[in-house]
Amino acid sequence: MVEVNELHKDYRVGKVLFPALRGVNTVIQDGEFTAIAGPSGSGKTTLLNIIGCLDSPTSGTVYIDGTDTGTLTTREKANLRKNQIGFVFQTFNLIPVLTAFENVEIPLLLLDTKTDENKDRVVGILEEVGLAEYLHRKPNEMSGGQQQRVAIARALVKRPSLVLADEPTANLDSTTAREILELMQELNRKFHTTFVFSTHDQLVMDYAERIIGLRDGMIVDDKRKETPA
Amino acid sequence: MKILHLAWRNVFRHTRRTLITASAISVGLSAMILSNTMMNGADKMASENIIQYETGHMQIFAKGYYREEGIFPLDTIIEEPETIIQHVRTHRNVAGVTERVKFQARVNNGVDELPTLAYGIDIENDSEVFRIAQSVVDGAFLKEREDILIGTDLARDMGFAIGSYLTVITKDRYGTYNANDFFVSGLINTTHPLFDRNAVLMKLEVAQQLLDLDHGVTEICVRVRNSAQLASAQRDITALIGAKYEVYTWRELNAAIFEISGFKRLSQFMIALVVLIIAAVGIVNTMLMAVMERIPEIGTLKAMGFRNNSIVQMFVLEGGIIGAFGSLLGCIFGVLMSLYVAIQGLDFSQFFGDMDVGYPIKMIIKGEIDFLTILLVFLFGVVVTILVSLWPVRMATRLEPVDALRHV
Structure with a gap:
């Protein structure tokens, strides 16, 4: 469960203080498939980054499964990310010199799992995202959609409780975007992993169970759908 | 082990850049080895000349x-x-x-x-x-x-x-x-x-x-x-x-000559060192480029939970691999050139004629290869590259993950 209380984040640009988040409060339950929607500059990415311990808030608190992330040291934050949080980025952020298999394997290198087990898990998750045939391809030998599938597999391979996806479909065409969203939805249902993704795309919002509307750093809307598309 | 694997892959992202950096190191090191071989050869020839013609191993004089x-x-x-x-x-x-x-x-x-x-x-x-x-x-x-x-x-x-x-x-x-x-x-x-x-x-x-x-x-x-x-x-x-007589060894009798030799050795070593420093600047440059262009990647690794130590380790290994490769290349070139000098000899008489260089050898120098020096030079090359790789990567790991991810 993710709990966000009175979250503020100010960026200083020269002498001007720019407020990116202005008192955000929300609770995201385990297994939710939540979109944070809003126009550019509304604070979506900032919110995701703070939830993911990649950035620190100016004030306010974030609890992940009961842990106040503001009290954690750099090392503890790294451990939290290592064990509990998976990231999917707009630009996929795969390591270009590694194959799909090796990219997905990276998060497991940090965990104390056995090599054989790692291999099974990597192959399993790549099959799950439909890339069983592409294990040994490098990112530049794959399409954007395939690369994002690898990125999703990489985020999920360590079985995190939370996956944060920042505009995961922004660099994809609408057909591929749909496929990726369906994949994320399927994985969310199958593994009961909490998905939080930011978007300004209506298509993405159509798939979300819950849409948190963000504007000028504040939540302006919070809608739940009973039966997502 | 996996970090080494990752570092190994990264080294070959830019093969040309790696090769240029490695060759810069190898030029510096082979110069060091060659200069050492020549000085060893010159010393050996001088020693043999002194012993065989001038003094023998020892001389006895009246006090x-x-x-x-x-x-x-x-x-x-x-x-x-x-x-x-x-x-x-x-x-x-x-x-x-x-x-x-x-x-x-x-x-x-x-x-x-x-x-x-x-x-x-x-x-x-x-x-x-x-x-x-x-x-x-x-x-x-x-x-x-x-x-x-x-x-x-x-x-x-x-x-x-x-x-x-x-x-x-x-x-x-x-x-x-x-x-x-x-x-x-x-x-x-x-x-x-x-x-x-x-x-x-x-x-x-x-x-x-x-x-x-x-x-x-x-x-x-x-x-x-x-x-x-x-x-x-x-x-x-x-x-x-x-007590009416005194006994001197050939080294004592020729201390001045070996002092010259030590000085020449030092000055040649300094020249080679300068070449190596230039190569080290090349490595810093390569590592700086590697780090700068991969800052978002560092951010990604941090997002996955990599600690700074592992990231530093990866880049240092990359530097170390380039260093080891360049040093190996340098040692091979150095030994090959040294072998030529040891077998064929280098004839300086065309440049200097019969000029007296204050050293009891002729202008054809036959090199003498010292393998311990070559090993030390190799280790020196690797250590220098590792040390100079540390600085750029330390800089990069200081960034917050979010700043690293956002870095363009």
Whole structure:
């Protein structure tokens, strides 16, 4: 469960203080498939980054499964990310010199799992995202959609409780975007992993169970759908 | 292990860049190795020349002679060499002993005159210590009283050939001028420039008569069987012959030359070091580029939970791999060049002619490869690359993950 209380984040640009988040409060339950929607500059990415311990808030608190992330040291934050949080980025952020298999394997290198087990898990998750045939391809030998599938597999391979996806479909065409969203939805249902993704795309919002509307750093809307598309 | 694998892959992201950096390191290191080989070779040749032609392993003088050796003090000579020689021969490490008279003389060909270093040598025993007899390239070794050996270079300068007539002019021990006529019986060609250019050698008794020394000699030269135990032999012999004489090893007698050698070695090493520093700047540059262009990737790794240490480790390994590759390349090139110099020798005479470089070797230097130095140079190269890789990556890992991810 993710709990966000009175979250503020100010960026200083020269002498001007720019407020990116202005008192955000929300609770995201385990297994939710939540979109944070809003126009550019509304604070979506900032919110995701703070939830993911990649950035620190100016004030306010974030609890992940009961842990106040503001009290954690750099090392503890790294451990939290290592064990509990998976990231999917707009630009996929795969390591270009590694194959799909090796990219997905990276998060497991940090965990104390056995090599054989790692291999099974990597192959399993790549099959799950439909890339069983592409294990040994490098990112530049794959399409954007395939690369994002690898990125999703990489985020999920360590079985995190939370996956944060920042505009995961922004660099994809609408057909591929749909496929990726369906994949994320399927994985969310199958593994009961909490998905939080930011978007300004209506298509993405159509798939979300819950849409948190963000504007000028504040939540302006919070809608739940009973039966997502 | 996996981090090494990742580092290995990263090294070959930009093969050309890696190769250029590695070759820069290899140039620096091969220069170091080559300079070391040449200096070793020069030292070895100089040592051999000194031992085989000039001093043997040790020399015995009358007390006080060596201090004034530069003026050839004929009043401080060994008056009764026979007893000393007998004593010295009893030492188990002594392989050969001979006596010599060394003095300044002018050689006249009837038209021109040149200052030379003249030696009176004991033709019976000289070969026990020296290689003069083996260096006769034309004519014959000393037999008759009027025979004289001269170096090929001196013969060329003065226009002498076998059978030429020459006059040796010198002062005897009492300061009186004396002269003697000789016939060139043989030409010697040693590897020692001093002997080939400046020396004339006559029979010992002729020199003694010329200088009015009676049976006296200026020095007794000793060759040992095991040069590793030279110092103990020196101590034993000093004790054996008593306080009226002094014993010096060839190294002590040529300290100045080896000081020059040390200085040359240092200066050559400094030049190679400068080359290596330039290479190190190249590595910093390569690593800086590698780090800067991969800052978002560092952000991604951090997002996945990588700690700074692992990231630093990865980049340092990358630097280390480039360093090891460059160092290996440098060692291979260095050894290949060194082998050429060791087998073929490098002929500097075209550049310098017969110029005197203050070092008892000729202008053809045969290198001497020292494999321990090569190993040290290799390790040096790797360590330097690792050290200079640390700085750029330390800088990059200081960024917050979010700043690293956002970095363009």
